[in-house]
Amino acid sequence: MKKLRRSMLFLPGSSAAMLSTAFIYKPDSIMFDLEDAVSLKEKDSARLLVFHALQHPMYKDIETVVRINPLNTPFGLKDLEAAVRAGADVIRLPKTDTPEDIYQLEREIVRIEESCGRPVGSTQLMAAIESAVGVINAVAIARSSQRLMGIALAAFDYVMDMQTERGDGTELFYARCAVLHAARGAGIDAFDVVYADINDEAGFLKEVDLIKRMGFNGKSLINPRQIEILHNAYAPTQEEVDYAERVIAAAEEGERNGFGVISLNGKMIDAPIINHARVVIERKNASGIRQ
Numbered sequence: 406m407k408k409l410r411r412s413m414l415f416l417p418g419s420s421a422a423m424l425s426t427a428f429i430y431k432p433d434s435i436m437f438d439l440e441d442a443v444s445l446k447e448k449d450s451a452r453l454l455v456f457h458a459l460q461h462p463m464y465k466d467i468e469t470v471v472r473i474n475p476l477n478t479p480f481g482l483k484d485l486e487a488a489v490r491a492g493a494d495v496i497r498l499p500k501t502d503t504p505e506d507i508y509q510l511e512r513e514i515v516r517i518e519e520s521c522g523r524p525v526g527s528t529q530l531m532a533a534i535e536s537a538v539g540v541i542n543a544v545a546i547a548r549s550s551q552r553l554m555g556i557a558l559a560a561f562d563y564v565m566d567m568q569t570e571r572g573d574g575t576e577l578f579y580a581r582c583a584v585l586h587a588a589r590g591a592g593i594d595a596f597d598v599v600y601a602d603i604n605d606e607a608g609f610l611k612e613v614d615l616i617k618r619m620g621f622n623g624k625s626l627i628n629p630r631q632i633e634i635l636h637n638a639y640a641p642t643q644e645e646v647d648y649a650e651r652v653i654a655a656a657e658e659g660e661r662n663g664f665g666v667i668s669l670n671g672k673m674i675d676a677p678i679i680n681h682a683r684v685v686i687e688r689k690n691a692s693g694i695r696q
């Protein structure tokens with residue numbers, strides 16, 4: 406079954422307290438940050454903390470992602486060495502502007518995997534797109550490596566680059582569509598932006614409803630309180646599950662009787678509708694029923 410990636414919880418790599426407890430909140434993936442959540446004077450100590458956390462048994466059963474600093478900074482390559490050697494599942498490259506950024510990252514990863522005895526190809530990648538140039542190049546970025554499991558839009562740097570600010574989502578409309586189409590065209594996952602106001606549950610839920618409807622696999626999060634709200638919103642309602650089960654039963658009966666298209670209570674049921682019904686059942690199996 407495909408790996409569920411609804412929630413990716415960011416936490417500052419410099420926070421020993423958060424590193425030692427984050428797994429209890431059960432996000433789909435944990436994202437240890439070595440970039441913007443870590444001050445310059447803590448870069449080295451945060452890298453060491455994350456290196457040790459990655460090897461701890463508490464993180465063996467959860468997908469681990471490390472957001473390194475860009476490779477053109479004094480920290481990027483050291484972050485990458487530490488994360489790959491410690492066995493991170495995924496490296497998140499921030500501020501990815503071009504496919505060349507990913508080619509360069511992949512060359513370094515191959516070198517590190519070979520030198521530490523990790524199977525070549527076992528470290529996955531995700532690219533965070535945080536600028537107009539990145540959005541324009543999203544299709545090429547999404548197709549740049551077999552290791553890419555997804556691409557993410559990063560709103561705060563993106564709106565700065567666009568000379569605007571976070572608002573009702575209008576400012577992200579084009580970028581969300583571009584990132585989503587690039588990901589789907591490449592057959593990889595698409596992740597939406599962080600929602601910064603952790604006390605605004607209604608605003609968060611509104612944004613989650615929108616991105617789920619658009620087709621994003623999930624979202625980067627910054628606080629454990631956002632996890633359950635997100636998972637619940639991604640779960641189908643009892644009504645949706647009941648309808649999906651009726652569609653599948655009607656389709657199976659139609660197939661037994663040799664019909665390609667059938668009707669259920671006056672509504673046409675054909676292949677895409679049957680496939681969607683199967684997706685609803687898969688979502689129920691993965692996320693339960695919406696509360």
Ligand SMILES: CC(C)(COP(=O)(O)OP(=O)(O)OC[C@H]1O[C@@H](n2cnc3c(N)ncnc32)[C@H](O)[C@@H]1OP(=O)(O)O)[C@@H](O)C(=O)NCCC(=O)NCCSC(=O)C[C@@](O)(CC(=O)O)C(=O)O
Nearest residue numbers: 415416417423427441442533559560561562625627628629
């Ligand atoms: C916001 C706040 C300070 C609030 O703290 P508060 O303490 O007020 O929160 P409370 O809810 O009271 O915490 C209750 C309990 O949960 C624990 N707890 C909280 N958060 C936890 C967590 N994340 N992981 C595990 N544990 C956690 C806490 O320790 C406490 O534990 P305990 O004391 O034991 O009860 C805190 O959440 C936090 O630091 N978040 C992460 C921030 C971060 O990583 N930013 C970087 C990524 S964005 C970026 O860079 C922009 C981007 O690049 C994005 C892109 O690329 O997509 C772009 O361009 O857009």
Ligand SMILES: [Mg+2]
Nearest residue numbers: 441535559562
């Ligand atoms: Mg950023």
